[in-house]
Amino acid sequence: MSRNSGNPDLRLRRLRGPDDYPGLTEANQEARVAAGRPSGITVTDLARYLEHLVNCDPERDLVVAEVDGRIRGYGIVFWRDLVEGGRIVVGHPILAPDTRTPESIATLLGWLDGRLDHGGDRGDRRSGAGGRENHGMDHRVSGGLQ
Numbered sequence: 001m002s003r004n005s006g007n008p009d010l011r012l013r014r015l016r017g018p019d020d021y022p023g024l025t026e027a028n029q030e031a032r033v034a035a036g037r038p039s040g041i042t043v044t045d046l047a048r049y050l051e052h053l054v055n056c057d058p059e060r061d062l063v064v065a066e067v068d069g070r071i072r073g074y075g076i077v078f079w080r081d082l083v084e085g086g087r088i089v090v091g092h093p094i095l096a097p098d099t100r101t102p103e104s105i106a107t108l109l110g111w112l113d114g115r116l117d118h119g120g121d122r123g124d125r126r127s128g129a130g131g132r133e134n135h136g137m138d139h140r141v142s143g144g145l146q
Contacts, residue, residue, distance in 0.1 A: 014059065030096040061115060
């Protein structure tokens with residue numbers, strides 16, 4: 001999918017399905033511990049979440065970050081329609097602490113930003129350059145890097 005020129009070991013790729021869940025869970029846990037927010041998320045919890053997503057297509061809206069074939073993080077984009085009208089599109093980056101370099105962070109956030117420009121498109125292009133304003137959409141990367 002893509003390589004990070006500043007960190008040639010970091011690679012972004014598509015989700016391969018349940019075989020990726022243990023690595024995604026491990027990266028999620030490491031990120032949570034580093035942020036001071038440990039939790040008991042399990043592979044089963046993550047599988048339940050990913051297999052029942054609403055307003056997110058994991059084949060398009062989730063990217064896996066790996067180093068030397070080992071999953072070290074991921075990014076996910078989802079959208080929500082707002083009660084008062086419009087839509088918000090959210091990108092959520094997760095990177096294990098040992099993988100966080102300015103280059104790897106920029107690579108993951110760059111993918112998220114590109115995907116945010118297509119957020120909520122469900123197969124048709126409703127947003128894009130300038131499209132957020134035209135369709136009452138807002139986008140953001142949630143709460144910093146986890």
